[in-house]
Amino acid sequence: MSWDVIIVGGGITGAGTARDCAMRGLKTLLLERGQPAMGTTITSTHLIHGGLRYLLYDRLTTHTTCWDSGHIVRIAGSLLTRLPILWPVYKDHAHGIETVETLMEVYDRFSAMKGGLRHLRLTAEDTLRLVPGLRREGLLGAVSFDEWWVDPAALVGANLDSARRHGAEVRAGAPVDGLIMEGETAAGVRCAGQELRSKIVINAAGPWVDRVARMAGARIPLRLRKGTHLVYGARHVPVGLLLETADRRYVFVVPSPQGTLVGPTDLAGGNDPDRVETAPEEVSYLLSSVRRYLPDFPERFDATIVGARPILGQAGDEKLLSREYEVFDHLSRDGIAGLVTIGGGKMSDFRVMGEAAADAACARLGVSADCRTHLETLSGEPLDPQVPPPQPSRAVKKFLRRHPRLREWHALSYLAAAYVRHLALRAYYGLSAAAQ
Ligand SMILES: Cc1cc2nc3c(=O)[nH]c(=O)nc-3n(C[C@H](O)[C@H](O)[C@H](O)COP(=O)(O)OP(=O)(O)OC[C@H]3O[C@@H](n4cnc5c(N)ncnc54)[C@H](O)[C@@H]3O)c2cc1C
Numbered sequence: 387m388s389w390d391v392i393i394v395g396g397g398i399t400g401a402g403t404a405r406d407c408a409m410r411g412l413k414t415l416l417l418e419r420g421q422p423a424m425g426t427t428i429t430s431t432h433l434i435h436g437g438l439r440y441l442l443y444d445r446l447t448t449h450t451t452c453w454d455s456g457h458i459v460r461i462a463g464s465l466l467t468r469l470p471i472l473w474p475v476y477k478d479h480a481h482g483i484e485t486v487e488t489l490m491e492v493y494d495r496f497s498a499m500k501g502g503l504r505h506l507r508l509t510a511e512d513t514l515r516l517v518p519g520l521r522r523e524g525l526l527g528a529v530s531f532d533e534w535w536v537d538p539a540a541l542v543g544a545n546l547d548s549a550r551r552h553g554a555e556v557r558a559g560a561p562v563d564g565l566i567m568e569g570e571t572a573a574g575v576r577c578a579g580q581e582l583r584s585k586i587v588i589n590a591a592g593p594w595v596d597r598v599a600r601m602a603g604a605r606i607p608l609r610l611r612k613g614t615h616l617v618y619g620a621r622h623v624p625v626g627l628l629l630e631t632a633d634r635r636y637v638f639v640v641p642s643p644q645g646t647l648v649g650p651t652d653l654a655g656g657n658d659p660d661r662v663e664t665a666p667e668e669v670s671y672l673l674s675s676v677r678r679y680l681p682d683f684p685e686r687f688d689a690t691i692v693g694a695r696p697i698l699g700q701a702g703d704e705k706l707l708s709r710e711y712e713v714f715d716h717l718s719r720d721g722i723a724g725l726v727t728i729g730g731g732k733m734s735d736f737r738v739m740g741e742a743a744a745d746a747a748c749a750r751l752g753v754s755a756d757c758r759t760h761l762e763t764l765s766g767e768p769l770d771p772q773v774p775p776p777q778p779s780r781a782v783k784k785f786l787r788r789h790p791r792l793r794e795w796h797a798l799s800y801l802a803a804a805y806v807r808h809l810a811l812r813a814y815y816g817l818s819a820a821a822q
Pocket residue numbers: 394395396397398399400417418419420421422423424425426427428429430431432433434435560561562563590591592593594598611612613614615650651692693694695696730731732733734735
């Protein structure tokens with residue numbers, strides 16, 4: 387038996403790719419060595435989010451992520467829950483409330499693509515009314531925004547169910563331990579002692595993409611970064627919080643039907659994705675970061691989750707790493723036919739990642755079938771085609787990817803203009819931070 391496409395990896399990227407391939411009529415098999423979603427995907431912050439933070443250095447990734455999150459909101463419907471989040475601003479913070487509100491004014495425009503509500507600026511009193519446990523001393527106020535909470539396992543499961551309904555086969559507990567190489571062509575995979583043949587192998591193994599590419603003699607450079615969350619079985623905050631840490635980073639406190647997550651950390655040390663472990667310092671870092679603002683937040687948590695972010699190899703400072711995704715066609719890149727890798731990205735743009743991987747597979751197969759994953763919900767109901775908002779130019783993105791400092795400058799120049807506009811409007815309407 388043989389397939390048009392074999393996909394290696396049953397995280398959100400592989401699941402979205404399987405759905406896309408199957409909806410285009412490709413005979414599709416997905417192989418996951420463990421259980422679907424149990425790699426990096428389950429260790430995420432559980433948010434379909436637009437990448438507010440990337441506005442500081444990688445504006446076009448925020449744009450793409452919000453753009454695709456808009457599609458995800460439409461197709462995933464009831465799996466998603468709107469999560470209001472407050473960003474409390476204190477006197478000693480790196481960014482003052484005018485800067486934070488400026489950032490949010492810019493984010494509002496992108497976030498609207500995913501059904502985000504416009505931000506609100508709250509006084510210190512209103513902030514404390516909403517989150518009574520917050521430290522009062524030094525609080526200037528807060529700015530609100532919202533993202534979408536999702537159970538990542540349910541999201542992967544719904545994609546795989548949809549893929550199956552469109553004819554795909556999914557095998558869990560199916561480790562790929564080699565590729566069938568016929569000369570310079572990948573003709574399928576070796577999986578648990580079996581040879582499974584296909585015209586195209588799509589490597590969607592998240593932080594393991596380099597391992598799978600090496601099976602064909604190729605490499606995918608990565609800059610993996612590990613991230614830990616504390617998991618609480620109960621809800622400990624009424625709304626989500628984004629908190630500045632003592633070292634000027636940020637952690638989320640995410641309440642959900644499953645309890646509360648606190649995190650993530652963002653550290654080097656994820657080079658072997660099979661060996662990422664939570665260090666005791668990460669636990670104390672997260673606890674002190676949250677208890678700095680919520681002194682009564684419980685110290686006893688129920689578990690930790692840790693994963694390796696599948697960030698693509700790139701030059702530049704670790705704080706400026708782009709979360710962009712990329713499709714690697716190994717024929718044009720390495721002279722290896724039959725192999726495509728989809729790497730990088732976020733859960734929040736998994737649908738367009740699947741589309742890009744399926745486009746590359748179709749191009750090699752000579753199949754002309756358009757992507758339909760945005761035209762049907764994950765449970766199978768048809769959606770009206772909508773005129774989508776424009777996506778950022780791929781050429782500009784590609785250019786900026788090679789020049790991280792320029793990409794940062796590009797992002798900051800927009801923010802600088804927005805800041806001037808923000809201050810001018812506040813002056814015009816006679817508002818000021820002091821007026822609070
Ligand atoms: C701490 C943290 C927080 C994050 N928070 C968010 C967030 O809130 N929102 C967001 O959008 N993104 C978030 N991300 C990023 C997001 O989680 C990842 O980009 C995404 O889950 C990657 O999915 P994936 O399918 O590519 O990889 P994975 O989920 O890791 O899936 C890859 C799969 O491939 C399988 N595999 C590997 N090798 C083989 C093989 N040889 N044979 C068969 N199967 C194999 C693995 O078992 C695994 O299941 C976060 C990441 C981290 C680490």
